[in-house]
Amino acid sequence: MSSLLIERPLPHGGRLVERVIEDKRVARKIWKSCNAVYEIKPTLHYETGVPVRNVYREIMSICYGFFSPVEGSMKQAEVERVLKERRLLNEWIFPYPLIFDISKDDLNKLGVEVGDRLGLTLKGKPFAILDIEEIYEIDPEELAYKTFGDPETNPEVVQQKFDKKHPGWVIYRSHQPYVLAGKYTIINPPKLKPPFDRFWFPPRKSREEFEKRGWRTVINHQTRNVPHVGHEFLMKCAAFTGDVEPCHGILVNAVIGVKRRGDYPDEAIVEAHEAVNKYGYIKPERHLVSIVLWDMRYGNPLESLLHGIIRQNMGCTHHMFGRDHAAVGEYYDKFATQILWTKGIPSFGFPAPPTDVPYGLKIRPQNMREFSYCPTCKEMAYSETCGHKREKLSGSFLRGMVAEGVQPPSIIMRPEVYKVVVKWWKHFGYPFCNEKYVINKEKELEVDLEDL
Amino acid sequence: MAYFMVVLLDDSRMEKIKGTGLEEHIKYMFGGELRLLEVEVNEDLKNKILAEFETARVDSRGAITDVPVAFMRELFNQVVEKKSLGPEVVEGVLAKVGEIKEMAAKESEYLPPPEIEV
Numbered sequence: 023m024s025s026l027l028i029e030r031p032l033p034h035g036g037r038l039v040e041r042v043i044e045d046k047r048v049a050r051k052i053w054k055s056c057n058a059v060y061e062i063k064p065t066l067h068y069e070t071g072v073p074v075r076n077v078y079r080e081i082m083s084i085c086y087g088f089f090s091p092v093e094g095s096m097k098q099a100e101v102e103r104v105l106k107e108r109r110l111l112n113e114w115i116f117p118y119p120l121i122f123d124i125s126k127d128d129l130n131k132l133g134v135e136v137g138d139r140l141g142l143t144l145k146g147k148p149f150a151i152l153d154i155e156e157i158y159e160i161d162p163e164e165l166a167y168k169t170f171g172d173p174e175t176n177p178e179v180v181q182q183k184f185d186k187k188h189p190g191w192v193i194y195r196s197h198q199p200y201v202l203a204g205k206y207t208i209i210n211p212p213k214l215k216p217p218f219d220r221f222w223f224p225p226r227k228s229r230e231e232f233e234k235r236g237w238r239t240v241i242n243h244q245t246r247n248v249p250h251v252g253h254e255f256l257m258k259c260a261a262f263t264g265d266v267e268p269c270h271g272i273l274v275n276a277v278i279g280v281k282r283r284g285d286y287p288d289e290a291i292v293e294a295h296e297a298v299n300k301y302g303y304i305k306p307e308r309h310l311v312s313i314v315l316w317d318m319r320y321g322n323p324l325e326s327l328l329h330g331i332i333r334q335n336m337g338c339t340h341h342m343f344g345r346d347h348a349a350v351g352e353y354y355d356k357f358a359t360q361i362l363w364t365k366g367i368p369s370f371g372f373p374a375p376p377t378d379v380p381y382g383l384k385i386r387p388q389n390m391r392e393f394s395y396c397p398t399c400k401e402m403a404y405s406e407t408c409g410h411k412r413e414k415l416s417g418s419f420l421r422g423m424v425a426e427g428v429q430p431p432s433i434i435m436r437p438e439v440y441k442v443v444v445k446w447w448k449h450f451g452y453p454f455c456n457e458k459y460v461i462n463k464e465k466e467l468e469v470d471l472e473d474l
Numbered sequence: 475m476a477y478f479m480v481v482l483l484d485d486s487r488m489e490k491i492k493g494t495g496l497e498e499h500i501k502y503m504f505g506g507e508l509r510l511l512e513v514e515v516n517e518d519l520k521n522k523i524l525a526e527f528e529t530a531r532v533d534s535r536g537a538i539t540d541v542p543v544a545f546m547r548e549l550f551n552q553v554v555e556k557k558s559l560g561p562e563v564v565e566g567v568l569a570k571v572g573e574i575k576e577m578a579a580k581e582s583e584y585l586p587p588p589e590i591e592v
Contacts, residue, residue, distance in 0.1 A: 283529060284529050284540055395503070395504050397503075397504075397505060400505055413503050413504060414534060414535045416535060416539070417533075418531050418533045419480065419535075419537060421539065421540060422480070422540065422546065425585065426482060426546055427587075427588045428482050429588065429590070430508075431504045431505075431508050432507075433507055434504055441590065441591075442592075444592050445592040447585070447587040448587045448592065451583075451585070451587075452582075452584060452585055453587070456582050456583065
């Protein structure tokens with residue numbers, strides 16, 4: 023094999039974490055050994071009471087290996103190390119604290135101690151267990167500030183002090199003050215509901231799927247949006263990276279979780295991306311849509327690190343990163359993610375890019391700029407290539423057009439993609455996420471559970 | 475940075491601006507597939523819009539977006555009424571902010587979908 027060929031990387035940490043018990047007899051036995059049972063609740067906004075996160079998504083992503091090598095709710099020393107150096111206690115890089123937080127009242131009611139096994143129910147059904155190794159207290163506000171950095175400590179990329187307008191900061195600020203740390207194990211695997219079920223490719227399955235399709239090199243496209251033609255061209259052109267030939271596959275991995283008002287519904291996002299391959303804009307043999315369960319923290323460079331970890335674990339060789347990757351507002355430099363992956367950000371623990379530090383990542387970044395319409399070339403053109411004045415494509419502009427009931431021209435949104443948007447608009451009575459959608463979604467979730 | 479708001483023009487809106495003198499300001503985008511007018515917004519008005527409507531955003535082009543549909547409808551009405559694309563158009567819209575917010579509250583629950591086959 024040529025030394026120029028890139029091979030599928032090992033999972034982050036060297037092996038996939040898989041903590042899911044499929045055998046119901048074994049699961050029932052484990053369930054009986056629990057010292058207490060706790061029904062998982064959504065994390066509510068510390069001021070408004072609206073759902074902002076559900077820890078079940080973290081448990082799913084940890085136990086199915088998306089977040090390998092993380093195996094559970096982090097201990098205090100691990101949280102401190104992650105906040106200081108963005109590393110786990112086993113040295114592997116990781117951007118965010120992941121913890122199982124509960125209120126003082128709930129802790130008292132449960133009466134659990136270190137060494138106990140806590141049974142976790144979801145929608146009233148047994149779901150997972152948490153083997154408690156440590157119980158400690160946090161200050162959610164301090165955690166929120168430390169998680170994202172600040173202009174004094176991280177002057178390379180943080181431009182503005184975080185506050186309650188930042189949805190990721192709100193998630194950590196809304197955590198309960200007590201943490202039960204220890205490993206999770208899913209003992210009753212939830213069933214993904216339609217349409218999400220057909221996009222569920224946890225790392226083992228996605229790696230098998232790549233193998234089946236003969237995809238040695240795969241580039242990931244991160245999304246939380248319905249694709250416009252600019253996204254389509256980004257995918258098509260970024261895929262020209264690879265090794266001696268373009269990437270064999272394009273993996274679209276949609277982040278499914280609590281949405282912001284004005285985002286498209288998750289159901290529309292996944293089906294709209296599917297329409298791109300279903301109607302041949304990118305051949306289905308070359309394009310796969312998948313999901314990961316995660317309530318986005320919008321931490322720009324830190325979020326990109328998590329995205330790199332998730333997609334390496336799924337078997338991708340490359341990851342495209344754009345301007346303002348997973349960002350909200352102007353808290354970070356617009357190119358913070360690209361700075362991280364090309365130079366590193368020393369104050370976040372990266373004197374070199376995350377691919378060039380010990381216990382770092384193997385996935386290769388493909389930093390991209392923008393595509394927009396060029397009236398001279400009469401095509402979608404890349405900002406760093408086309409020398410003409412171009413018409414910028416903006417997601418917000420498109421949303422405005424959609425809300426006014428104007429079908430976007432096919433040069434900016436494929437008609438089949440627009441039809442998917444309208445399909446779910448008819449279903450929810452609204453084209454975007456509103457308060458009602460968010461509340462219902464967090465009640466219904468993306469999964470159902472059977473009896474154990 | 476110069477700010478602006480986009481007024482999309484479909485056939486029925488084209489009829490309404492006939493004779494206003496605004497026809498010569500129509501811009502065409504995306505290979506002529508989209509017709510629109512751009513309404514000027516100054517810094518002060520931009521700040522007022524962002525303060526009044528929490529979903530409003532300024533995109534990378536300097537366009538103010540994500541305001542309620544009721545705002546956008548009134549924006550067009552004001553363009554026709556004032557026969558202008560200057561800041562007085564947005565001033566006219568903001569003068570009706572209470573009314574717009576009332577309509578926006580209803581539209582955050584329901585927006586009628588377009589009648590197309592899906």
